Amino acid sequence: MVPLSHILTLSVVLFALGAAGFVLRRNIITIFMCIELMLNAVNLAFIGFSRHLGNLDGQIFVFFVIVVAASEAAVGLAIIIALYRNRNSLNIDELDSMKL
Amino acid sequence: MATFSDTTFFLIAAVVKVVVVLIALLTVVAYAVWLERKVVARIQSRWGPHRVGPHGLLQPLADGLKIFLKEDIVPHDVDRFVYWLAPFLAFTLAFFSIAVIPFGESITIGGREVFFQIADLPIGLLFIFAVTSLGVYGIALAGWASNSKYPLFGGLRSSAQMISYELSLGLGVVGVLMICGTLSLRGIVEAQRGLWNILLQPVGFLVYFMSAIAETNRLPFDLPEGETELVGGFHTEYSSLKFAMFFMAEYANIVTVSCLATLLFFGGWLGPVFGPPVLRAVLPLFWFALKVLTFLFVYIWIRGTLPRFRYDQLMAFGWKFLLPVALLNILATSFILAWRSS
Amino acid sequence: MTVLFYIFAALAVIAALSVVLQRTPVYSALSLIVVLCALAVVYLLLGAEFMAAIQVIVYAGAIMVLFVLVIMLLNAGREGPIERSRLAHWLGVPLLVVFLIEVLAVVWQQFPSGSTSYAPPMDAGPAAIGTLLFRNYVLPFEVTSVLILVAVLGAVVLAKKQL
Numbered sequence: 193m194v195p196l197s198h199i200l201t202l203s204v205v206l207f208a209l210g211a212a213g214f215v216l217r218r219n220i221i222t223i224f225m226c227i228e229l230m231l232n233a234v235n236l237a238f239i240g241f242s243r244h245l246g247n248l249d250g251q252i253f254v255f256f257v258i259v260v261a262a263s264e265a266a267v268g269l270a271i272i273i274a275l276y277r278n279r280n281s282l283n284i285d286e287l288d289s290m291k292l
Numbered sequence: 293m294a295t296f297s298d299t300t301f302f303l304i305a306a307v308v309k310v311v312v313v314l315i316a317l318l319t320v321v322a323y324a325v326w327l328e329r330k331v332v333a334r335i336q337s338r339w340g341p342h343r344v345g346p347h348g349l350l351q352p353l354a355d356g357l358k359i360f361l362k363e364d365i366v367p368h369d370v371d372r373f374v375y376w377l378a379p380f381l382a383f384t385l386a387f388f389s390i391a392v393i394p395f396g397e398s399i400t401i402g403g404r405e406v407f408f409q410i411a412d413l414p415i416g417l418l419f420i421f422a423v424t425s426l427g428v429y430g431i432a433l434a435g436w437a438s439n440s441k442y443p444l445f446g447g448l449r450s451s452a453q454m455i456s457y458e459l460s461l462g463l464g465v466v467g468v469l470m471i472c473g474t475l476s477l478r479g480i481v482e483a484q485r486g487l488w489n490i491l492l493q494p495v496g497f498l499v500y501f502m503s504a505i506a507e508t509n510r511l512p513f514d515l516p517e518g519e520t521e522l523v524g525g526f527h528t529e530y531s532s533l534k535f536a537m538f539f540m541a542e543y544a545n546i547v548t549v550s551c552l553a554t555l556l557f558f559g560g561w562l563g564p565v566f567g568p569p570v571l572r573a574v575l576p577l578f579w580f581a582l583k584v585l586t587f588l589f590v591y592i593w594i595r596g597t598l599p600r601f602r603y604d605q606l607m608a609f610g611w612k613f614l615l616p617v618a619l620l621n622i623l624a625t626s627f628i629l630a631w632r633s634s
Numbered sequence: 635m636t637v638l639f640y641i642f643a644a645l646a647v648i649a650a651l652s653v654v655l656q657r658t659p660v661y662s663a664l665s666l667i668v669v670l671c672a673l674a675v676v677y678l679l680l681g682a683e684f685m686a687a688i689q690v691i692v693y694a695g696a697i698m699v700l701f702v703l704v705i706m707l708l709n710a711g712r713e714g715p716i717e718r719s720r721l722a723h724w725l726g727v728p729l730l731v732v733f734l735i736e737v738l739a740v741v742w743q744q745f746p747s748g749s750t751s752y753a754p755p756m757d758a759g760p761a762a763i764g765t766l767l768f769r770n771y772v773l774p775f776e777v778t779s780v781l782i783l784v785a786v787l788g789a790v791v792l793a794k795k796q797l
Contacts, residue, residue, distance in 0.1 A: 193681070201738055202643045202676075206650050206669075207735045210796035213654035215726055219644045221705055223694050223698045225666050228697070229650055232673055235689075246753025248762060251685050252771050255763070258692055259778045263785030265697045273768040276708050277734040277795075374660065414759060418687035427696025429667070432699065434659065436706045448706060455699055475760055 206233035216219030218283050220272055224265070248251050301404055309410050310391075317390055321543040328592045335596035361386060362532035367439065369593040370529065374437035379530065379537040382430025386544035388423045391418040393551045394478045396561045396576035407464060408561075408577065408585050409478060416477040417469070420552060421462055424507065430541065431509075431516075438529035446525030448510060449603055450516030456610045457506040457513075463618035464499035467492075467625040468556050476509045481560035488559040495621045497557045499614055502568050504549040510591065512598040513606055550587035551580075639679050646672040659705045663698060670694040684760045 206229060213226035235254045242250025272282070279287055316365025323575035326341065326348065341348030346552070394409035413419050427450050435447015469475065471492055472483035480489075490497055515523030527538045554560055563579035565572055601609065645735055649672060670693050677686040756762075770774035 194636050196745040197742050198639075198643075199676075199680070200647065200741045200745065204734065204737050204741065205647055208656050208705055208730055209650045212727065212730050215730075216723065217654070219659055221660050221701065221708075222653075225653055225659075225662055225701065227652060228666060228693075229669065232670065232693075234678075236673055236676065239677050239680055239682050239685060242682065242758075244753060246756050248756065248758060248766050251682050251758060251763060252766055254682075254685050255688065255767070255777060256774060258688060259782065261653050262692060262697050263781050266785045266789040267792065269700055270789040273704065273708065273793045282708065371660070374664075377664075415683050415687050418684070418691065418760075422687055422695065425691050425699075426671075428695065428699050429702070432702055432706065432795035433660075436702075444706065448703060451699060451703055455696060458695075501742075 196240055196244045200237060202236040203233045203240065204238065206230075218285055219281050220275075220284050220287065221269075223284065224268055224272070228261060228265070231257060247281075298404075301402075301529065305406050306410065308479070309406075313390055313410060314387070317387060317544060317547065318540075319549055320547055321540050322356065324353065324543045324547065324588060325539075326352050327577075327588065329594045331589065332596040338585075356536075359536040364532045364534075367529050370439050371437045374433050374492070376433035376534075378430050378437055378630055379541070380535040381433070382427065382541040383537040383544075385423055385427045385430065386541035386548070389420045389548040390551075392419050392477055393548070393555065393559065394481065395580050407478070412476060412478050415475045417465065417475045417556075420548070421458070422612075424461070424545075425455075425458060427541075427545065430538075434530065435526040436540070440528070442528055442530045443526050446528070447515045450526055453513065453516060453603075453606060453610070456607060457614070458501045460499055460610060460614035460618045461503035461507055462495045463615065463622060464503060465556060466622050467496040470622075470625055470629055474532070477555050477560075481555055481562065484559045484562060488557065488562075490557040493557065493621070493625070495617065496625075497553070499618045499621065500556070501553060503610070503614060504553065505591070505594065506606070508545045508549055510546065511540075511595040512601050515603050515606060517599060546588065546591055550584045550591065553587055554580065554583040562571040583610070585617070639676060642672045642679070644677045646676070660702070663701050663705060666701075667694050667698050670698065677699060681755055682758050682764050704794070 200258035210226045210233060213229065214223055217223050217226065235257055238250040238254045238257070242248060242254075276282060276286060281287065328339040329351070330348065341351040344354045346351045391410045392413050394407065396408035398405045398407045431454070432447050432451040435443045435445070435450070438444070468489050469482065471489065472480045474480060474483070482619065500573075505511075517527065527535055530538065553603055558584075561576035561580040563576065565575050567575070604632070646669050649665045649668035653662045653669065656662045656665060670689060674686040674689040674694070677683075677689060
């Protein structure tokens, strides 16, 4: 039986890595993937708590987080495709002004 | 035998089962190639392989030898890691699903019951869907890693096709799940002791079967690797062993899908069982193998008979016809089940 | 049993480091798939068998396929060296590490490893989750279906070549 603190440690470490990647990387798709990493860290925390409290609601929440992540990925990647068509670059340093 | 502890016995049984099943699957895959060449040849009024061994039965050995001895051509500027990873991934994932497929009932060795199944997961069907979903990567990455136009388009088209038909594949099976009430494959077969699911879910079966053909990239849905359309599709730049791995992965997928079709709709290993205990243990295996081979034959028959879909027709068929039909099937099944239980 | 958790946790952390540090987006995507599958195994070890299957089928098998397809389409090559964010690099990373240690300290204080008051294993199979989903949480479920519809429409409109 894994102690809750170990599960939460893993979750926090993954979240921190995702946050670090989100801030430090320049390629917009990699930034997106770091967001997904953060969402997964949160999912792990939910499932850890669900196991330790004996309550299934945590897993239902994970279900909804996955659904929302899917919709967000779809729309976000569509935006990235539209951006790439217009600016021809995936580097956020070149995508940071609304003027063409 | 009785001196072994339960864990040791379980481990030994598991290892033996894995080895036997893998060897059996590799043999079936090799001879599925032979079967395909023979059947397609007969459909096209020619002989097929008939020189190597009686009726060309040693042809798979000759083919295997040829593939191993062929020169391995690697284009200059491919992405080395992904180029190597893609066929390996496709091959490995294709052989994963067989772990949850039950082949028969059970046999009693040394007082302990050994099931003819490597692992009876309570979510067995979901495991197979998970492995199928991951199988898309082998093809997508192969197309990308080859750093060339035709493989890239073949890979993109094939991935889009596979993820589209995964939906109808899953939904076509939901009717069966509602009737049997379990996701465990052994449980689904046990629930068919009274009546086979094909009689209760004919529409579900058709949806499942057509999605399965599209999912395994077979004719009439094989545009992504069609020879006349895209050179070789995603495996254009692969040669010798890596190409053979893609080939074997495709046939292993076909075998898996045929096994699933018999388990979900045709009663798995259920059939007339008689005679002494050893015959009773072996006969279900025989019925299962017979049904799977029938499905394999039907797959090859369809491949030899039907023309290829164009890509937009293919996608339209999956999204605009199969998906709504599968959803209507679920709706109708749930209404009937609710009405009968009230 | 618990040693498996630590093995897959280590695998997840190594793969997450790979996601953040790789120069090529395709390698980052492949590493993220490894993270997702490692987390799915961890969910299995924590008794959430249905969520593990959903994680692989939906997250690793569909969402990441979308990512990989978009990377292939846009031919996102290697990333150049970090240009303007020297400050973020030299100030941000130590701050992040300090934040991480703080959060971990709070977590370890709140949930000490030695406490043994854990709930008994529960049935987290599809039937249990389905019952909960369609009885208590039926409204959020229906709302997510509308959400997915909106996302599909949005994605189609945004990615079209001409409206």
